[in-house]
Amino acid sequence: MSAAHWSVRQRIEIPFQYTAGPAVTRFLQGLTDQKIVASVCSKCGRRSVPPLSFCGRCWQPVTEFRELTGTGQLLSYSSSADRTFGLIHLDGADSSFLHWVVADGGRLKIGSPVEPVWRSERSASILDIEHFRVLAG
Numbered sequence: 001m002s003a004a005h006w007s008v009r010q011r012i013e014i015p016f017q018y019t020a021g022p023a024v025t026r027f028l029q030g031l032t033d034q035k036i037v038a039s040v041c042s043k044c045g046r047r048s049v050p051p052l053s054f055c056g057r058c059w060q061p062v063t064e065f066r067e068l069t070g071t072g073q074l075l076s077y078s079s080s081a082d083r084t085f086g087l088i089h090l091d092g093a094d095s096s097f098l099h100w101v102v103a104d105g106g107r108l109k110i111g112s113p114v115e116p117v118w119r120s121e122r123s124a125s126i127l128d129i130e131h132f133r134v135l136a137g
């Protein structure tokens with residue numbers, strides 16, 4: 001007789017909160033002022049958004065930050081019934097950034113130029129950016 005493999009399907013909640021740290025704190029503060037802040041590695045120069053406290057390439061602590069323009073290009077996207085996620089290359093960054101994307105009169109395609117649309121009331125959240133809209137062109 002073989003052993004049966006029983007399972008129990010259950011949904012569990014694990015509330016969790018952690019300190020943002022200096023890099024993400026700079027990022028969140030910037031969002032309240034409609035600014036997108038990147039970290040800049042002092043050794044290799046890699047610019048990351050969201051900012052990192054240390055560089056994953058050369059393992060250096062990162063203490064330099066730079067404000068980006070917020071504009072970028074759409075690297076990839078995926079649509080569900082009513083929303084589209086976009087992978088965005090922000091101008092001046094070496095990493096990609098994931099957020100909602102809306103065509104908003106522009107044409108949604110790889111390489112489309114995008115810019116952030118900010119919420120009027122911001123709360124130091126990634127959702128201070130309502131979405132990125134595709135610029136016509």
Ligand SMILES: [Zn+2]
Binds near residue numbers: 041044046057059
């Ligand atoms: Zn580095």
